[in-house]
Amino acid sequence: MRDLAEELRSEIDSSYARLRTFNEGGAVERRAAGTWTRKEILGHLIDSATNNHQRFVRAQFADPFTWPGYEQNEWVLVNAYGDRTWVELLDLWAAMNRHLAHVIEHVPVSKLGTRCVIGTGDAVTLEWLMRDYLDHMRHHLAQIVASTL
Numbered sequence: 001m002r003d004l005a006e007e008l009r010s011e012i013d014s015s016y017a018r019l020r021t022f023n024e025g026g027a028v029e030r031r032a033a034g035t036w037t038r039k040e041i042l043g044h045l046i047d048s049a050t051n052n053h054q055r056f057v058r059a060q061f062a063d064p065f066t067w068p069g070y071e072q073n074e075w076v077l078v079n080a081y082g083d084r085t086w087v088e089l090l091d092l093w094a095a096m097n098r099h100l101a102h103v104i105e106h107v108p109v110s111k112l113g114t115r116c117v118i119g120t121g122d123a124v125t126l127e128w129l130m131r132d133y134l135d136h137m138r139h140h141l142a143q144i145v146a147s148t149l
Helices: 002-019 024-028 038-058 072-079 086-105 126-145
Strands: 065-067 115-118
Touching: 002 086, 002 126, 024 038, 038 065, 038 072, 038 086, 038 126, 086 126, 115 126
Parallel strands: 065 115
Antiparallel strands: none
């Protein structure tokens, strides 16, 4: 999974530079009722990293691996990301994802086909779960840098 780990590292590096250009005002702007701010989207990505870290590690111990989903809106609310500075959140996001890249890189080939059932979803492989994680992150990073959320 070295290729996926390198893609993740590359995404972290290129996104980090773009995200550093936002100031606190731009990071807390809520451009429509019921939407997340940039801080909250980045916080969601931090939550996703913490949840997926557990999945990527634990899935190597059981086949099938079953794990609960998570309530993303509640996680963002409870973590109160709006109370943290943009730079703190950005550094935490980058560090957590660098660690995930390290974990992904060390998953044995023999574990990539592990069946994973998350919440009420259909079974997917551990490899699919890891690749989907990067797609999910890219989707939300695009939201952060978009002119409107």
